[in-house]
Amino acid sequence: MLPFTNKTQAISCIKQILPLGILAVALLISCKSEEPSVSVEQWGVFELELVGPDAGNPYLEIDFYAEFTSEEGQRLQVPGFYDGEGVYRLRFSPPTQGIWHYKTQSQISTLDGNIGSIRAIPPTGTNHGPLRIVNTFYLQYADGTPYYGIGTTAYQWTSVKQSIQEKTLETLSDSPFNKIRMCLFPKHYQYGNETEPWAYPFQRNGDANDFTQPNFAFFQNLDKRVHQLMDMGIQADVILFHPYDRWGYAFMGNEMNEKYVRYLMARLSAYRNVWWSLANEWDIPSIKETIDWRGIGEMLQREDPHQRFRGIHNWYSSExxxxxxxxxxxxxxxxxxxxxxxxxxxxxxxxxxLLFDEMRYEGNVPSGWGNLSGEEMTAYFWMAGLSGGYPTHGDTFRNDSDEETEVRWWAKGGTLMGTSPDRIAFFREIMEELPVHEMSPVFIASEDPKSLMKNQHLFEKPGEVYMLYTGSEGQTLSVNLSGSGSYLLQVIDTWGMEIVEERTVTSGEFSFTTQKPYTALLLKRAD
Incomplete structure (x- = not known):
């Protein structure tokens, strides 16, 4: 009996030995693959660690990757990376279950020709896989579990002191947010953003950066934080570049930009919660022409073995x-x-x-983008959601996370001070009960669409469910309830977080005049 564990393995081995003639029988034994000793969940993270040279500049000089092959013949080339002190790592997230074989390649002998296999086992617990696009406009997990995106913003939370980072995670664990926008590089801006980072991404000689020498402690901390977010079920929308920079990271030049993005891709791509956001406010003149946005985006599309989402963010609100x-x-x-x-x-x-990834923030800073009331921030979530988009929150109030430095959630994380998060949690609960990915938006403008609270929003799956919203009292909301039979009406006070009226209505033309602001109507077919 030939020593194979399955038919696919046998066929692969026979193809290799057929040209060898009489040597085939002798060599047949060497084709046997041992049962994988490592198991990792589908969509989990397998990490291979190897030891190699630490002389010279491995970041620039050494290439290291592995080809992973499934038993069904799927092949993925996965890049590795140098992690300092002679340690090389490679991270792979198996997209399918079963046995995956790998072989490393490098110009360095100790990193080249390493072979092995892993068994991808069924996912457990909250591992539903990465997000996928469904019905053109919506997101759900790879295993089909529904996802409704509720975002927040803490731009440089991984660049501040460790105690604030820990406080941020603690706050997120008790929040409604399942996505966070976060910069990789530290940020220099007003309202408490003038502090130095806890560590710099690259080595510094005085005030000068050495972009050829990563600070491995900084990137290891980033790995840790992204992994923690993944375990919490929070998507990490990692912003690669931004213009609020007194350290020079936005001006590394094309060669170093590409090297940095490839390095980051190798470190983070295997985490199923990672998104790539090329920029925060790409069109600010200081960086608009200095970075090859299309080149970076197409490189990620071409080389990212896990094909994480890719986006880019604008400065002005105008299209x-x-x-x-x-x-x-x-x-x-x-x-x-x-x-x-x-x-x-x-x-x-x-x-x-469509993601409304920045639609002004709740807070009290003088700038108009950061002084929404809690009522307004909550209303923005309802308007964005019923427009068929995914909304994102921010909080610019100074919080109590650190006695030495000024900390505001939107910038550094810490704690949430605003009044909207509880109401946003209520919004999320309602949206997660709807067949969102099967619904479509309808917009009913007031005389001036810019008068946001007077506009009306309808989100519907005709004949089954309708959700209507307006921010103003005295507004008449109307909808044609298709089909025959009856619908269950719930009148929702979105700020008070309660159903204030519930009754059955008949199909056909339906109208309701709001008695208070921030009212939503939910109509579901009764049967």
Whole structure:
């Protein structure tokens, strides 16, 4: 009996030995693969650690990757990376179950020709896989579990002191947010953002950066934080570049930009919660022409073995300042705007999921982008959600996370001080009960669409479920309830977080005049 564990392995081995003639029988024994000693969940993370040279500059000089092959013949080339002190790592997230064989390749002998296999076992617990796009505009987990994206923003939370990072994770664990926008590089801006990072991404000689020498402690901490977010079920929307930079990371030059992005891809791509956001506010003049945005985006599309989402964020809210989201490398529309009245047009134009990734923040800073009331922030979530998009929160209040430095959630994380998160949690609960990925938005404008609270939003699966919202009292909400029979009506006080009225209504034309602001109506077919 030939020593194979399955038919596919046998066929592969026979193909290798057929040209060898009489040596085939002798060599047959060497084709046997041992049962994998390592098991990892499908969509989990397998990490291979090897020891190699630490002389010279391995970051620039040594290439290291592995080819992973499934028993069904799927092949993925996975890059490895140098992690300091002669340690080389490679991370792979198996997209399917079963046995995966790998073989490393490098110009360095100790990193070349290492072979092995792993067994990808069924996922458990909260491991539902990475997100996938469904029905053009919506997201769900790879195993089919529904996902409704509720984002927040803490731009440089992994660049501040460790105690604040820990406080941020503690806060997130008790929050409604399942996605966070976060910069890799530290950020220099007003409102407490003038502090130095806890560690620099690259080695520094005085005030000068050495972009050829990563600070491995910084990146190891980033790995740790992204992994912690993954375990919490929170998507990490990692921003690669931004213009709020007194250290020079936005001006590394094309060669170092590509090297840095490839390095980051090797470190983080295996985490199923990672997204790539090329920029925060790409169109600010200081970086608009200094970075090859299309080149970076297409490189990620071409080389990322796990094909994580890819987006890019604008500065001005006007569509004139949007990056061209029709480009093939972009997976979703990432906007900085509160022009909810344009949502349907953008969906139709770009044919991709729409994320309102910055639509002003709750807080008390003088700048208009950061002083929404809690009521307004909550209303923005309802308007964005019922426009068929995914909304994102921010909080600019100074919080109590550190006695020495000024900490505001939107910038550094820490604790949440605003009044909207509980109401956002209530919004999320309602949206997660709806067949969102089968629903479509309808917009009913007031005389001036910019008067946001007077506009009306309808989100519907005709004949089954309808959700309506307006931010103003005295507004008459109308909808044609299709089919025959009856619907269960719930009148929802979205700020008070309660159902204030519940009754059955008949199908056909239905109207309701709001008695208070921030009212939503939910109508579900009674049967």
């Amino acid at each position: 004139d300042h949007f990056y061209d989201h029709t480009e093939d490398w972009i997976t979703h529309v990432c906007t900085q705007t509160y022009e909810f009245w344009n949502a349907i047009r953008w969906r139709d134009r770009y044919q991709k999921p």
